Amino acid sequence: xxxxxxxxxxxxxxxxxxxxxxxxxxxxxxxxxxxxxxxxxxxxxxxxxxxxxxxxxxxxxxxxxxxxxxxxxxxxxxxxxxxxxxxxxxxxxxxxxxxxxxxxxxxxxxxxxxxxxxxxxxxxxxxxxxxxxxxxxxxxxxxxxxxxxxxxxxxxxxxxxxxxxxxxxxxxxxxxxxxxxxxxxxxxxxxxxxxxxxxxxxxxxxxxxxxxxxxxxxxxxxxxxxxxxxxxxxxxxxxxxxxxxxxxxxxxxxxxxxxxxxxxxxxxxxxxxxxxxxxxxxxxxxxxxxxxxxxxxxxxxxxxxxxxxxxxxxxxxxxxxxxxxxxxxxxxxxxxxxxxxxxxxxxxxxxxxxxxxxxxxxxxxxxxxxxxxxxxxxxxxxxxxxxxxxxxxxx
Amino acid sequence: xxxxxxxxxxxxxxxxxxxxxxxxxxxxxxxxxxxxxxxxxxxxxxxxxxxxxxxxxxxxxxxxxxxxxxxxxxxxxxxxxxxxxxxxx
Numbered sequence: 001x002x003x004x005x006x007x008x009x010x011x012x013x014x015x016x017x018x019x020x021x022x023x024x025x026x027x028x029x030x031x032x033x034x035x036x037x038x039x040x041x042x043x044x045x046x047x048x049x050x051x052x053x054x055x056x057x058x059x060x061x062x063x064x065x066x067x068x069x070x071x072x073x074x075x076x077x078x079x080x081x082x083x084x085x086x087x088x089x090x091x092x093x094x095x096x097x098x099x100x101x102x103x104x105x106x107x108x109x110x111x112x113x114x115x116x117x118x119x120x121x122x123x124x125x126x127x128x129x130x131x132x133x134x135x136x137x138x139x140x141x142x143x144x145x146x147x148x149x150x151x152x153x154x155x156x157x158x159x160x161x162x163x164x165x166x167x168x169x170x171x172x173x174x175x176x177x178x179x180x181x182x183x184x185x186x187x188x189x190x191x192x193x194x195x196x197x198x199x200x201x202x203x204x205x206x207x208x209x210x211x212x213x214x215x216x217x218x219x220x221x222x223x224x225x226x227x228x229x230x231x232x233x234x235x236x237x238x239x240x241x242x243x244x245x246x247x248x249x250x251x252x253x254x255x256x257x258x259x260x261x262x263x264x265x266x267x268x269x270x271x272x273x274x275x276x277x278x279x280x281x282x283x284x285x286x287x288x289x290x291x292x293x294x295x296x297x298x299x300x301x302x303x304x305x306x307x308x309x310x311x312x313x314x315x316x317x318x319x320x321x322x323x324x325x326x327x328x329x330x331x332x333x334x335x336x337x338x339x340x341x342x343x344x345x346x347x348x349x350x351x352x353x354x355x356x357x358x359x360x361x362x363x364x365x366x367x368x369x370x371x372x373x374x375x376x377x378x379x380x381x382x383x384x385x386x387x388x389x390x391x392x393x394x395x
Numbered sequence: 396x397x398x399x400x401x402x403x404x405x406x407x408x409x410x411x412x413x414x415x416x417x418x419x420x421x422x423x424x425x426x427x428x429x430x431x432x433x434x435x436x437x438x439x440x441x442x443x444x445x446x447x448x449x450x451x452x453x454x455x456x457x458x459x460x461x462x463x464x465x466x467x468x469x470x471x472x473x474x475x476x477x478x479x480x481x482x483x484x
Binding site: 061064065125 | 456
């Protein structure tokens with residue numbers, strides 16, 4: 001079977017621009033969840049989030065006429081393509097898989113609010129052109145001249161991981177040897193207010209796997225990977241950052257928001273990813289958990305992890321405690337985190353974890369990063385509506 | 396940058412980003428008008444102007460105020476290149 005490697009990586013995160021900056025923040029265990037400034041949160045249960053710093057946006061070399069999400073997506077995608085060192089001919093054949101949910105909704109909301117406030121049509125019509133989730137793929141393909149197959153993957157919080165799984169399938173099926181895959185989401189009112197109304201936001205920075213956890217913290221980011229047929233990568237002498245060994249995608253078909261109470265779909269996703277990568281649970285040294293910090297997710301994910309790996313048999317951490325839940329980007333942000341963890345032999349911590357939940361029978365690496373020699377790791381992404389994706393990466 | 400250099404860059408952007416025929420670009424002069432409806436103009440429509448604004452911001456590293464009416468500035472390549480020159484200085 002065709003082996004799929006990663007030859008490029010780009011991230012714009014609440015730590016700033018670049019995969020290096022992202023890794024430095026994770027390795028330090030810096031919690032980037034702070035008072036939210038992008039939107040007004042007066043009267044909300046939670047008033048914090050992990051934003052891409054305001055001073056970073058003008059440095060991205062992207063017009064501010066583009067949506068906030070497009071701006072960070074373009075910068076992350078550029079970094080990934082530059083690292084992969086693709087020629088224009090390679091790009092003309094590169095596929096594009098973008099995990100997206102919010103699109104340019106933030107600007108759409110602003111446009112609408114302005115009209116509602118002033119009673120006049122706002123002149124910022126550009127805002128409406130990039131409102132749909134598919135608009136990122138259009139911007140990226142046009143600007144970066146990517147000419148291969150293109151797909152927007154809308155699978156809630158699993159979108160970014162699913163785009164990687166599906167992009168790899170495209171390579172394996174012979175569609176193209178190169179795919180830029182990842183996800184992006186910027187903070188929007190509809191997302192923040194929705195989760196606030198569902199009472200799923202912790203007023204304090206989220207504490208995954210903690211006994212006192214009260215919900216998630218929202219974040220924003222973009223992360224892209226260049227996936228490549230290993231033979232193609234070798235032939236052009238490009239550097240390999242890691243290998244996508246296998247992926248599993250399942251659906252609970254159980255409830256609109258709640259996961260299956262026994263984690264049935266999660267277990268199948270992890271088992272499928274391991275089988276696809278021809279790995280046993282014992283081969284996995286680290287799991288980058290979905291770990292949202294909601295009471296339900298963390299309890300059920302721990303159950304599922306125990307079923308797959310055995311209690312306490314694998315290190316688990318949630319990088320959402322550091323950069324928030326970046327929604328459609330989360331799966332690709334955490335894929336990037338998992339690859340960097342393997343590269344550096346250092347497991348990023350679960351921040352804000354003070355009182356481990358007795359229902360979570362795992363070492364969740366509280367507080368500070370831990371050096372561990374790793375060969376293989378797994379990343380989980382579980383979206384609303386029971387959309388489960390697990391990715392297995394190797395060094 | 397000189398106005399001449401800006402003018403050449405604008406022509407290049409019109410070919411690259413607005414997908415104009417390069418042969419037609421070769422015929423463009425400073426006096427060539429842009430908006431559609433004008434005799435002998437390039438015939439740019441509102442979407443073209445949005446794309447061109449984004450392209451100009453990214454190429455020249457300038458910021459163009461979205462709320463300001465810039466009909467006069469976007470009238471011809473000459474007026475547009477003078478507008479960019481005032482921004483990059």
